Amino acid sequence: MISVQTIINAPIEKVWELWTLPEHIKNWNNASPDWHTPYVDNDLKVGSKFKFTMALKDGSEGFDFEGIYTNIENFSLIEYKLFDNRTANVRFETEGTEVKLTETFEPTTKNSADMEKQFCTAIIQNFKEYVENFKK
Numbered sequence: 001m002i003s004v005q006t007i008i009n010a011p012i013e014k015v016w017e018l019w020t021l022p023e024h025i026k027n028w029n030n031a032s033p034d035w036h037t038p039y040v041d042n043d044l045k046v047g048s049k050f051k052f053t054m055a056l057k058d059g060s061e062g063f064d065f066e067g068i069y070t071n072i073e074n075f076s077l078i079e080y081k082l083f084d085n086r087t088a089n090v091r092f093e094t095e096g097t098e099v100k101l102t103e104t105f106e107p108t109t110k111n112s113a114d115m116e117k118q119f120c121t122a123i124i125q126n127f128k129e130y131v132e133n134f135k136k
Contacts, residue, residue: 002113004121005102006128012075012092015099018131019090020044020078025052028130031122034058046072050080084108101127 008015018024022040029037029052039053046069055062070087071079079089088105103120107113 001104002107002117002120003102003104004117004124005100006124007095008099008101008128008131009097010099010131011097012094012099014134015092015101015131016075018134019092019101019127024130024134028127029054029123030126031119043069044072044078045069 018028020042022042025040025042026037029040034057035054036057037052037054039051041049041051043049049066049068051064051066053062053064065082067080067082067088069078069080071077071089075092075094077089077091079087081087086106086108088103091100091102091104093100093102101124103124105116105120107116
């Protein structure tokens, strides 16, 4: 299992909303400026599916990140199973005025674990910056 985490200076309600709503996922779900997420379907209920299409902006590469939610505890935990049968979870822990976000997942067999950790770390960092700079 691979784990990455960050501390976000924002209330849990804001972190949860920006992590789960499709209109926000499209804005932060990328590892670098040359990637984007042009399509998001996210039905945050146990047994429901999600699908995020991630692609290079030049169209030369892309993939679908998709699975089924297996457990959801509002403002605390999201567990899911990807369509390739790997499992993962995201934990949200309130620490005073901040939220510790930890994502844990099984790596694929086609990429190195180090590369996958770096990719996920970049996405989590992008999310942190998005949340901390987001104004309604």
